Amino acid sequence: MTRRSNLATLLLFLATLFTGGLVGAATGSAIESAVAAPAIPKAEGQCVAPPEVMRRSHMTMLKHTRDVTVREGDRKTAEGLTACITCHAVKDASGAFVSIKSPQHFCRACHDYAAVKVDCFECHASRPLTEKTAEAAHAASSADLAALAAFARETRP
């Protein structure tokens, strides 16, 4: 009696596993075809790190920067949200910078796709103030990058 029920359980388990796998595979392919990959807006300027590093580690860099800036008062870090926002600003049809409310916004392009909610923009501005401040920030970030490049040359083993 016990052995038979055990066998039945095993069969049921295997069947579930098999059909579950099939269903999973079917939905997996359906998802791939149904949802378009995000269209990532092109950025201006030179990034602080290669794209594959940024994709994986941008949140770590931002967290590191925010802590040293706010708590330690260090303003020399090259990576910072304002610099990101400036280079990655997206303009709409009328030529104005779009805010985080627009699905065209650089951060939203991927974060909507990945269903990851960010709350950076509850406090931080999600677009450059004006064209002029954007230019100034570009100039500042290129100076930062020059310093960074010099530092890298000096310290490379």
Add this chain to the structure above:
Amino acid sequence: MSGCGTDKTGGCGGGCGCGSAAPSAETAIDAGRRAFLGGAGAVAVTTLAPTVTLIAYGTSEAQAAGADPAKRWGLLIDISKCADGCTACVTACKTENGWEGGADNQQDSQWIRKVSLRDPKSGVTRSAPVMCQHCALPPCVDVCPTGASMKRADGIVLVDKHRCIGCRYCMMACPYKARSFVHHELEDQKPWAPRGVGTVESCTLCVHRVDRGEAPACVSACATAGGAMLFGDLNDPGSEIAKAVASVPTKQIRGDLGVDPGVRYRNL
């Protein structure tokens, strides 16, 4: 597959940090592996070395630069020079930090306000700006349950909004009513003064300007309006503010509380 994927990628050689760049090796290996799986191993690996130094750059500079613990930033406000109707400091603060014009006046933030004083016996009236007093022993920091209320090494008291949960204990604890709570959602804040719904905020002593070597916006505005405000390092005996504090009688508001405010008043 080995951790670094030395075979076939042809790229791991030195860049991914097999043993050479120990502190950031984990990041480097992860990125390298991902790039290898994506079929772009060589490209990723050649560019990885600067990335490793980049992260190290941020950390080492942080220790070298930043808030100087030898300093104590403070203000000296001469009330006799502060005109009754003048609100130059308040306007300048609003413009600089972007807290003007909320949807509901009752709930608007107040980083700095003009307070009128009147001696009931003599009838003499005075007007004084009151903002966060940047205490040496800030009660707001004592009560904060998350560590969001903080004092920088150079004496500037701030709210780290990354940690603020909006409980408003600090507002209750502050003897100066210096802090405000943001009730409404905001957009297009000033990039140098982030502020958002559900967090507490107060005067930052224009920390972004101080870090650039400039005086706070209120002090700059007052210099042209009345010249009542003096900003500087209280710890530096050679600074104008320290000399003034050492030579003329000045007062801290509610000095009896023992919180040692960094903002001092003259002729109060």
